[in-house]
Amino acid sequence: MSKGVQSVISDSNVVTSHPVMAEPFGNALIELAQTNDKIVGLSADLAKYTDIHIFRDAFPDRFYNVGMSEQLMMCAAAGLAKEGFIPYATTYATFAARRCYDFISQAVCEHKLNVKIIGGLPGLQSGYGPSHQATDDLAILGAMPDLTIIDPCDAVETMQATKLIAEYDRPVYMRLLRGNRVPLVLDKYDYTFEIGKAKLLKEGSDALAISCGEMTMRCLDAAEELEEQGIHVAVLHVPTIKPFNRETVLSEIARVNGPVFTAENHTEYGGLGSLVAAAVAQEKMQADLKKIALPDRYLEAGTLGFLQDLYGISTKTVKEAFTAALR
Amino acid sequence: MIDNTEIKKLTDKAYEARRNVLRMAYIDRRGFIAQALGAADFLTGLFFHAMKYRPDDPEWEDRDRFLLSAGHNAIAVYAVMAAAGMIPEEWMDTYGQDGSHLPMASMPKYTPGIEISGGSIGLGLPIGVGMALGLKRKGSDSKVFIMMGDGEMAEGPTWEAAMSAGNYHLDNIIGLVDVNGIQADGLTRSVMVTEPLDEKFRAFGFDVQRINGNSMSEVVTALDNALGSKENKPHIIICDTVPGTGLDFLIGNPKAHFISLDDEGWKRAFSELKKGEE
Numbered sequence: 001m002s003k004g005v006q007s008v009i010s011d012s013n014v015v016t017s018h019p020v021m022a023e024p025f026g027n028a029l030i031e032l033a034q035t036n037d038k039i040v041g042l043s044a045d046l047a048k049y050t051d052i053h054i055f056r057d058a059f060p061d062r063f064y065n066v067g068m069s070e071q072l073m074m075c076a077a078a079g080l081a082k083e084g085f086i087p088y089a090t091t092y093a094t095f096a097a098r099r100c101y102d103f104i105s106q107a108v109c110e111h112k113l114n115v116k117i118i119g120g121l122p123g124l125q126s127g128y129g130p131s132h133q134a135t136d137d138l139a140i141l142g143a144m145p146d147l148t149i150i151d152p153c154d155a156v157e158t159m160q161a162t163k164l165i166a167e168y169d170r171p172v173y174m175r176l177l178r179g180n181r182v183p184l185v186l187d188k189y190d191y192t193f194e195i196g197k198a199k200l201l202k203e204g205s206d207a208l209a210i211s212c213g214e215m216t217m218r219c220l221d222a223a224e225e226l227e228e229q230g231i232h233v234a235v236l237h238v239p240t241i242k243p244f245n246r247e248t249v250l251s252e253i254a255r256v257n258g259p260v261f262t263a264e265n266h267t268e269y270g271g272l273g274s275l276v277a278a279a280v281a282q283e284k285m286q287a288d289l290k291k292i293a294l295p296d297r298y299l300e301a302g303t304l305g306f307l308q309d310l311y312g313i314s315t316k317t318v319k320e321a322f323t324a325a326l327r
Numbered sequence: 328m329i330d331n332t333e334i335k336k337l338t339d340k341a342y343e344a345r346r347n348v349l350r351m352a353y354i355d356r357r358g359f360i361a362q363a364l365g366a367a368d369f370l371t372g373l374f375f376h377a378m379k380y381r382p383d384d385p386e387w388e389d390r391d392r393f394l395l396s397a398g399h400n401a402i403a404v405y406a407v408m409a410a411a412g413m414i415p416e417e418w419m420d421t422y423g424q425d426g427s428h429l430p431m432a433s434m435p436k437y438t439p440g441i442e443i444s445g446g447s448i449g450l451g452l453p454i455g456v457g458m459a460l461g462l463k464r465k466g467s468d469s470k471v472f473i474m475m476g477d478g479e480m481a482e483g484p485t486w487e488a489a490m491s492a493g494n495y496h497l498d499n500i501i502g503l504v505d506v507n508g509i510q511a512d513g514l515t516r517s518v519m520v521t522e523p524l525d526e527k528f529r530a531f532g533f534d535v536q537r538i539n540g541n542s543m544s545e546v547v548t549a550l551d552n553a554l555g556s557k558e559n560k561p562h563i564i565i566c567d568t569v570p571g572t573g574l575d576f577l578i579g580n581p582k583a584h585f586i587s588l589d590d591e592g593w594k595r596a597f598s599e600l601k602k603g604e605e
């Protein structure tokens with residue numbers, strides 16, 4: 001390449017105070033593939049942008065780039081699974097959830113095939129506009145029977161989940177945190193990822209935050225800052241959206257004496273907040289529920305930090321929501 | 328008959344469009360620069376020679392429709408739209424920024440004259456089929472021009488649309504495929520072979536031309552042929568282009584999908600930018 005030119009592989013401009021790690025998903029997949037020869041990788045012209053390019057480079061003959069054919073990719077993954085392989089198929093979350101819905105439903109999930117669908121840029125992680133903002137992936141895919149849905153918080157959990165789902169013989173959709181600066185958060189807590197388990201990361205008597213994905217990081221950061229002001233917010237991390245760990249969520253809600261926040265990088269319709277609210281209503285429980293989620297509309301294009309503040313999912317706005325309710 | 332003064336004029340406009348591309352990309356020091364430089368010639372031919380529109384009235388009923396199917400190439404289209412006076416020049420200095428009228432992916436909500444959202448790739452020809460049917464129903468003789476990418480040719484909906492366009496004899500569709508040889512993961516031929524595109528479109532019932540998309544005279548001739556054609560078929564112009572055209576130091580970079588330049592790179596870009604082929 002000539003002087004003065006470099007290609008950018010990640011458009012993520014996420015600012016984090018946490019230590020970071022490069023390509024946790026790709027690295028975990030490589031480790032996994034070293035001991036499991038059934039693992040194969042697929043991408044639809046987004047290998048470089050979903051961190052599976054490092055798997056491709058490590059195992060060129062176990063990787064298929066199908067070009068810009070997301071629908072085909074889901075069906076081909078189904079076919080590979082029928083032949084006994086464990087395909088990890090990557091694209092952006094919008095294209096997986098929206099464009100491929102019928103293909104995932106009919107080729108993969110109806111037959112409980114061992115396919116792992118990995119969606120990049122879940123929720124609001126791109127300033128590119130609605131085409132790349134998967135604000136609805138949990139709602140869309142959550143309606144699909146027999147699909148397990150995972151929304152990891154950080155690099156640690158991404159690595160653990162990437163490996164665990166291989167052993168879990170059924171369809172999985174995992175939201176991807178990608179790039180060379182994925183935060184490391186959960187290593188500071190006594191935590192190990194288990195499929196289907198919600199876990200309390202931080203105790204607190206004033207309020208409870210129930211969160212998934214990177215919103216758990218933001219809730220933890222906001223809650224740790226509030227400790228200094230004598231405000232104690234508990235944080236319950238729910239990395240598996242489906243199957244939903246109802247019992248743990250309800251028992252933590254029963255323990256708290258104060259507002260209960262749900263926090264997700266997803267539209268307010270049909271995600272974690274909706275699941276929690278439905279569970280509370282069905283139990284006829286009393287709870288002061290407050291939803292931190294994206295609004296029910298097509299979001300703006302712009303810079304990511306600006307949009308996270310605008311739509312109330314940044315650490316700063318999460319902290320403001322906590323304090324406003326606790327005043 | 329090629330009119331040499333017209334070609335000269337168009338080549339100057341294409342140079343202006345290329346400068347506009349650099350002006351916009353400079354804001355973030357990066358972007359889909361190579362594709363936009365490669366597409367500047369046929370887009371200039373479209374906007375300054377072939378298409379019928381009123382710069383100050385983007386909703387004029389009798390306009391030809393232009394659909395950008397692969398919306399990340401918005402920068403290339405904004406560059407010619409600014410040169411054509413369809414959008415204010417100052418807007419270019421806000422490209423991709425908060426509150427801008429020119430987001431990185433083209434969307435009608437932000438930019439007058441943009442007909443569809445192209446960020447999710449592969450919708451241009453399918454929507455174009457419906458618009459072409461609608462225009463015919465209305466008795467309109469407006470055309471539907473659709474710009475697509477060679478990587479995009481792997482999208483299934485494109486071929487569903489091609490089948491319909493052929494089936495319904497949509498001779499009011501003029502598609503342009505920018506065969507620049509690159510897509511997100513690298514060279515198109517090493518990611519997914521989408522060729523031979525001419526034979527594929529011919530088999531789907533299209534009138535096919537294949538040209539050097541960086542030669543202004545070939546561009547103009549192909550557009551004139553499609554517009555003057557009496558064939559009762561949809562038209563496709565396959566434009567072989569060189570990404571980075573006009574900036575020699577960008578040419579041949581297989582990772583040209585999204586380019587970042589440092590200060591020195593930008594200095595070179597602004598000083599070394601050349602005019603295209605007539």
Ligand SMILES: Cc1ncc(C[n+]2csc(CCOP(=O)(O)OP(=O)(O)O)c2C)c(N)n1
Nearest residue numbers: 045362446447448476477478479509510511
């Ligand atoms: C449906 C869909 N899949 C994937 C992407 C991500 N993506 C953006 S540009 C691009 C490659 C486009 O290649 P090509 O069509 O050749 O256009 P070029 O950049 O070469 O002009 C990809 C895969 C997308 N925007 N939409």
Ligand SMILES: [Mg+2]
Nearest residue numbers: 476477478509
């Ligand atoms: Mg291309």
